[in-house]
Amino acid sequence: MRIILVGYGTVGRSLTDLLKIQINKLRRTHGFYPRVVAVVDRGGAAISSEGLDLETLHRVKVEKGSVSFYPGVGVAGISALDVIREIDAEVVVETTPTNIVNGEPGMTHIKEALISGKNVVTTNKGPLALALPALMDLAEYNNVLIRFSGTVGGGTPVIDFAKECLNGEEIVSIRGVLNGTTNFILTEMEEKHVAMKQALSRAKELGYTEEDPSMDIKGIDSACKLVILANWVMGLRKKLEDVEIEGIENLTLKNVEERKRRGELIRLIGEARDEELSVKPLPLPKHDPLCVKGTLNAVTFQTKFSGEKTIVGPGAGGVETASAVIRDLIRVKAALMKR
């Protein structure tokens, strides 16, 4: 399977590393022969129809800053859009950074890939939070797939779980801790009795959040994930603007400690129920499976007949997200085989 990789940051590099390590197992277990025929970053691209050497790719990126320095097949200045249009491949893996204003440049990359008949696997929340229903329609019209397991729960297969493991059931509601950074902050506050400011500094120190943490703190990252999850799993057609959002910015240590004395923990909960989507801090009984600690994510699916099922796991990280991309690639491969 020929792959064009757009964006070569943490997730992209983790992906090529993981493909390198797992290649034999993927061939043996899934008959999956990935061939990376192009990688694009801001400096240009490396392109080879025979497949790029993943070790060289990583080395060139680290040493010279752009894959366009790849010996022999590097092309400086070429745009992702040109590569997506002109290079033959079965799949475009889109891993550029999330932009929730207009989804760019990921939005254009994904649309162009779908229009040119290429399947898409993406870890980019922006385009999906803004326009998942339209992108699904576009994929269907062009008879290709769009997959995005890595956008929710990172390495924890939240989306796959709901889609693959709850067949024949009806999902009545979704409630989840969808952002590891805010959960880390809340855990620090409740366990170390520190104010939010201090907990936030600690999160920055540990690399759990960006210099500007507002996407996390204000609940926007959680809302993006909630939109993606609810649309895909419950068949809704919601956008980011439809979510009622309240972040954790106004929570005080006093709020947290008062709840704790009553046996409750405050968690930033994204919830989809009766077609209404919301993100807000909620007190939960401390034994609720959603009361996970640190940077973990957790999502509870309430089903009509067989109760609540919760999935818990690491919510972010390069390797974790790359493992989600590989799961998606295996699914795309299985779908291609059926044709």
Added chain:
Amino acid sequence: MRIILVGYGTVGRSLTDLLKIQINKLRRTHGFYPRVVAVVDRGGAAISSEGLDLETLHRVKVEKGSVSFYPGVGVAGISALDVIREIDAEVVVETTPTNIVNGEPGMTHIKEALISGKNVVTTNKGPLALALPALMDLAEYNNVLIRFSGTVGGGTPVIDFAKECLNGEEIVSIRGVLNGTTNFILTEMEEKHVAMKQALSRAKELGYTEEDPSMDIKGIDSACKLVILANWVMGLRKKLEDVEIEGIENLTLKNVEERKRRGELIRLIGEARDEELSVKPLPLPKHDPLCVKGTLNAVTFQTKFSGEKTIVGPGAGGVETASAVIRDLIRVKAALMKR
């Protein structure tokens, strides 16, 4: 899809109820048209190639004690084996009670179904714990499927999760709370400060355990589930006798409370690691996602690259287990479509 249902106890009746309620949705969403052509219980069978009426079936069973009183098509005294052999169907759903000595009568039912070219969906742990590898071989040889989602985690798709959602990963170890009754007892002890005897009485009162609770308390039920899970997910060929088993029968309230003071909770943990299988009470940090309360089940899969993922949910119950049977039936249907 024509279904022979063997055993018409709690799970069987929940299954026909759930099929009745969900029939339109199953048709619409999965193109799944189930037709129950025979039901067998200890008194005989009801057989109709056109499909039995599920409401009549339930009513006859409750009012007269056996489906053999089904008007017109009831057959008193006929054996399950004869029905499995002689009635045309795509699937046999085996729901007779678990027997861990020799797996009977389920073992013979399942073998006969596979040999006669029928797919099998079962909720019976006995045959699988004693001989899963051999039954898998037999299914493969006869080009049919055997599925058993309901045997582990009840309504919580533990088995499906590992098989369907962790593609491309390697599962390094499995650790889980696999028995709801013992977990209820441990929770009662740690929260209500009562001795095991008292907690056990409460479990009996609430209908969480049989009159003879030794299968639960001695860890045997957990061991059966561990064998099934580990064989299927990790590709092992273990039997019940290969599991090192220690139950909770010797735990005292003092043990539980001492651990609690150190921030730990004792859970009866089934673990598969390095091809070694064990069931024993273990102290876990109280924030471990496996420290679930009450009758919940929880299983953590440690993966090679993307960390630990835990799934939590109700472990037992008629409707819950029936929902697992329906998931399996949908998978069998999908597999039949591919042929």
